[in-house]
Amino acid sequence: MIDQHTEIVFNRKIKSGIFLLGFRSPHIASESRPGQFVMVRINDGIDPLLRRPFSIFDVRDKNTICILYKTVGHGTDILSWKKAGEKISVMGPLGRGFSMPDENRKAILVAGGIGAAPLHFLAGTLKFRPMEFMAGFGTSGDIIPLSQKTGYAAGISIATDDGSQGYPGMVTGLLDEYLSGDTHGKDLMSIYACGPSAMLKKVSFIASHRNIPCQVSLEALMACGLGACQGCAVKIQSQDDQPFYRHVCKDGPVFPSHIIDWSNI
Amino acid sequence: MSNKPDLRVKLGTLELKNPVMTASGTFGYGREFESFVDPELLGGIVVKGLSLKPMAGNPAPRIVETPGGMLNAIGLANIGIDEFIEKRLPLLKGLNTNVIVNIYGHSIAEYEGLAKAFYGIEGVSALEVNISCPNVEMGGMIFGKDPAVSSKITEKVVKNSDKPVIVKLTPNVTDIRVLARAVEESGASVISLINTLTGMAIDIERRRPKLANLSGGLSGPAIKPVALYHVWQVVNSVKIPVIGIGGIMDYRDALEFLIAGAKAIQVGTANFVNPRATLDIIDGLKSYCLEKGIDDINEIIGSLNG
Numbered sequence: 001m002i003d004q005h006t007e008i009v010f011n012r013k014i015k016s017g018i019f020l021l022g023f024r025s026p027h028i029a030s031e032s033r034p035g036q037f038v039m040v041r042i043n044d045g046i047d048p049l050l051r052r053p054f055s056i057f058d059v060r061d062k063n064t065i066c067i068l069y070k071t072v073g074h075g076t077d078i079l080s081w082k083k084a085g086e087k088i089s090v091m092g093p094l095g096r097g098f099s100m101p102d103e104n105r106k107a108i109l110v111a112g113g114i115g116a117a118p119l120h121f122l123a124g125t126l127k128f129r130p131m132e133f134m135a136g137f138g139t140s141g142d143i144i145p146l147s148q149k150t151g152y153a154a155g156i157s158i159a160t161d162d163g164s165q166g167y168p169g170m171v172t173g174l175l176d177e178y179l180s181g182d183t184h185g186k187d188l189m190s191i192y193a194c195g196p197s198a199m200l201k202k203v204s205f206i207a208s209h210r211n212i213p214c215q216v217s218l219e220a221l222m223a224c225g226l227g228a229c230q231g232c233a234v235k236i237q238s239q240d241d242q243p244f245y246r247h248v249c250k251d252g253p254v255f256p257s258h259i260i261d262w263s264n265i
Numbered sequence: 266m267s268n269k270p271d272l273r274v275k276l277g278t279l280e281l282k283n284p285v286m287t288a289s290g291t292f293g294y295g296r297e298f299e300s301f302v303d304p305e306l307l308g309g310i311v312v313k314g315l316s317l318k319p320m321a322g323n324p325a326p327r328i329v330e331t332p333g334g335m336l337n338a339i340g341l342a343n344i345g346i347d348e349f350i351e352k353r354l355p356l357l358k359g360l361n362t363n364v365i366v367n368i369y370g371h372s373i374a375e376y377e378g379l380a381k382a383f384y385g386i387e388g389v390s391a392l393e394v395n396i397s398c399p400n401v402e403m404g405g406m407i408f409g410k411d412p413a414v415s416s417k418i419t420e421k422v423v424k425n426s427d428k429p430v431i432v433k434l435t436p437n438v439t440d441i442r443v444l445a446r447a448v449e450e451s452g453a454s455v456i457s458l459i460n461t462l463t464g465m466a467i468d469i470e471r472r473r474p475k476l477a478n479l480s481g482g483l484s485g486p487a488i489k490p491v492a493l494y495h496v497w498q499v500v501n502s503v504k505i506p507v508i509g510i511g512g513i514m515d516y517r518d519a520l521e522f523l524i525a526g527a528k529a530i531q532v533g534t535a536n537f538v539n540p541r542a543t544l545d546i547i548d549g550l551k552s553y554c555l556e557k558g559i560d561d562i563n564e565i566i567g568s569l570n571g
Contacts, residue, residue, distance in 0.1 A: 228293035
């Protein structure tokens with residue numbers, strides 16, 4: 001893990017509000033595993049003050065790290081104006097990523113919106129393995145064209161909440177339908193999910209109901225990214241009434257879904 | 266290479282190789298930043314505040330960024346002193362730096378218990394007492410706002426400890442000098458300040474507080490001028506050494522506190538922004554001294570021109 005003042009290779013608009021940024025770091029590239037993240041210092045000054053965490057979307061040519069991001073506020077808005085050749089400080093790779101499925105298991109990847117980012121890296125790593133990648137979006141206009149513009153060649157099943165493209169309804173509905181019809185048998189699958197917390201809660205419920213191992217990648221407001229500030233707490237299921245927290249930055253961002261306390265989500 | 270400039274400072278009996286320390290709660294238990302910072306290069310490290318028993322902390326969200334700063338309501342989450350002494354302290358023992366343990370209690374008796382628990386424990390250079398937490402026995406009132414209670418806590422900790430006692434003051438009071446004099450009279454060896462300023466932020470879409478705890482402690486560059494003035498006031502009202510804390514991001518900020526009279530400084534929120542902030546500050550202090558022909562950093566301390 002390092003903190004590097006590094007050069008932006010590209011910062012491309014994929015579609016309205018969605019950008020793909022690549023920066024050069026052979027060191028971070030060589031250490032990164034799917035599900036891990038980086039902390040980006042948007043500006044050298046104090047606005048914004050804190051770094052922003054981004055899942056690693058892709059590693060290219062062993063020297064370029066890509067992050068896929070949505071402009072959701074002040075920090076990402078400033079980031080979206082950065083040009084190739086500009087420098088930014090990036091710390092990483094951070095956190096615990098996905099555990100790879102056993103050889104005989106089929107990986108089921110379930111993405112909600114921009115949550116597709118870490119799953120794209122996972123899909124790229126698993127490329128010759130049995131896999132099903134499904135992604136949900138609000139409407140057809142929100143669909144992030146992962147396969148054409150980002151080099152990921154395998155097919156992705158799309159769901160849209162308003163039914164304007166692909167499966168009509170939420171991606172969790174598509175997952176449920178897929179699992180109901182699958183002939184491989186429940187013992188031979190592993191679910192990997194990233195997206196809004198309400199979606200992850202539902203995926204977790206479906207997985208536990210069908211007894212399929214499931215890993216979720218969580219998002220949280222974060223200050224240090226190193227396990228020091230304890231800002232990014234996530235509540236864990238505990239045996240007694242005492243609350244118990246883990247930290248998204250260090251213990252996660254990927255967790256087995258069954259350990260999360262979903263009751264307040 | 267020569268040893269000039271000499272960056273060593275003394276806080277009573279506590280000797281620091283330079284005036285730069287980490288602030289409690291921003292550097293974990295001392296090892297979280299080891300990829301970036303060799304703790305032996307620092308004047309000292311202050312570990313995350315510890316209580317007698319482990320504390321889970323507050324629900325999320327616990328942090329939110331505000332202009333030039335951040336609000337946190339971690340809720341003093343910590344592993345408790347037993348696990349710290351058993352599992353974390355051994356990783357810090359033998360380090361050639363000062364390891365300072367920050368402690369907090371929910372009652373005066375708990376502070377006393379904490380002081381006793383560290384009595385005779387090797388590898389701990391000093392205790393820093395956080396009196397800015399709610400008093401459970403007195404309906405959640407903040408201990409550190411009441412000079413009489415602050416005195417009592419200081420007295421109990423000093424009496425039951427074999428180490429220098431640093432008392433960390435809250436700025437959320439009408440006149441911080443009253444508190445400073447109270448803890449000095451009760452035997453504190455050093456005063457550190459400021460702790461965070463209480464604040465809040467509201468989500469205008471949902472019309473709800475951004476922090477699950479409603480309020481939190483403001484830190485970062487936004488609070489630096491307030492911190493500096495508080496430090497200057499305290500330096501001029503007590504005889505014991507003062508550690509300056511509050512929004513220090515770089516060596517220039519650190520110098521302001523030293524010039525105001527702080528003998529040492531603690532770096533907090535800056536660690537999150539730049540994990541090497543402490544080391545960059547030390548380098549900056551050296552260059553400043555060299556440039557100005559200053560052989561000893563103590564020449565700078567309290568050198569504010571009227």
